[in-house]
Amino acid sequence: xxxxxxxxxxxLADDHALVRRGLRLILDAEPDLTVVAEAxxxxxxxxxxxxxxxxxxxxDIAMPRMTGLQAAREIxxxxxxxxxxxxxxxxxxxxxxxxxxxxxxxxxxKSVADRDxxxxxxxxxxxxxxxxxxALNVLIREYLSxxxxxxxxxxxxxxxxxxxxxxxxEGHSSKEIAELLTISVKTVDRHRANVLAKLGMRDRLxxxxxxxxxxxxxx
Numbered sequence: 001x002x003x004x005x006x007x008x009x010x011x012l013a014d015d016h017a018l019v020r021r022g023l024r025l026i027l028d029a030e031p032d033l034t035v036v037a038e039a040x041x042x043x044x045x046x047x048x049x050x051x052x053x054x055x056x057x058x059x060d061i062a063m064p065r066m067t068g069l070q071a072a073r074e075i076x077x078x079x080x081x082x083x084x085x086x087x088x089x090x091x092x093x094x095x096x097x098x099x100x101x102x103x104x105x106x107x108x109x110k111s112v113a114d115r116d117x118x119x120x121x122x123x124x125x126x127x128x129x130x131x132x133x134x135a136l137n138v139l140i141r142e143y144l145s146x147x148x149x150x151x152x153x154x155x156x157x158x159x160x161x162x163x164x165x166x167x168x169x170e171g172h173s174s175k176e177i178a179e180l181l182t183i184s185v186k187t188v189d190r191h192r193a194n195v196l197a198k199l200g201m202r203d204r205l206x207x208x209x210x211x212x213x214x215x216x217x218x219x
Contacts, residue, residue: 007034008125009053013045014060042066049079056124061088069102076103083124096135106130164191169211
């Protein structure tokens with residue numbers, strides 16, 4: 001680490017003290033990483049984050065009182081600047097998807113933590129996702145399955161609806177969209193209502209986030 005660079009401050013949450021000690025040895029040996037707090041469950045992790053400067057929380061998926069997934073959701077909501085990684089014994093599709101939905105930057109298997117954890121920490125701090133190699137196959141398989149079955153949100157929308165979402169996300173009013181597409185304001189509003197219903201969304205903000213996520217507009 002070069003002079004002037006700061007270390008990534010890490011909170012470790014695992015209900016087994018021995019596991020925490022082993023992980024801490026791996027992390028503290030690195031010049032750019034330092035463990036500043038340890039917790040035995042998700043609730044304690046949240047309390048510590050509230051009173052400690054933390055950049056990254058490494059959370060065991062299965063803990064008493066509050067699980068790693070519950071804690072990740074709360075951290076994402078209450079402390080959005082803190083990145084999270086889920087640590088798990090389970091190479092399990094459902095847990096992987098739940099971790100990503102909870103806002104985690106990565107999913108690391110305990111069995112290969114000595115190999116993957118450092119890469120995961122650095123990827124998270126760069127704003128990049130980290131997934132163990134097998135997880136990529138799971139995600140690709142799931143994506144292709146959804147695409148084939150027509151279950152993905154992208155396949156729900158007509159080209160016209162995508163066009164309207166794009167313009168909504170770019171800040172155009174219904175009147176402006178109607179003029180741009182040479183359709184009536186009533187038709188624009190109907191399309192927008194249909195899109196909201198199809199995607200289970202409520203307002204322009206959610207539509208805009210969706211449009212960014214699927215690449216209809218630049219963030």
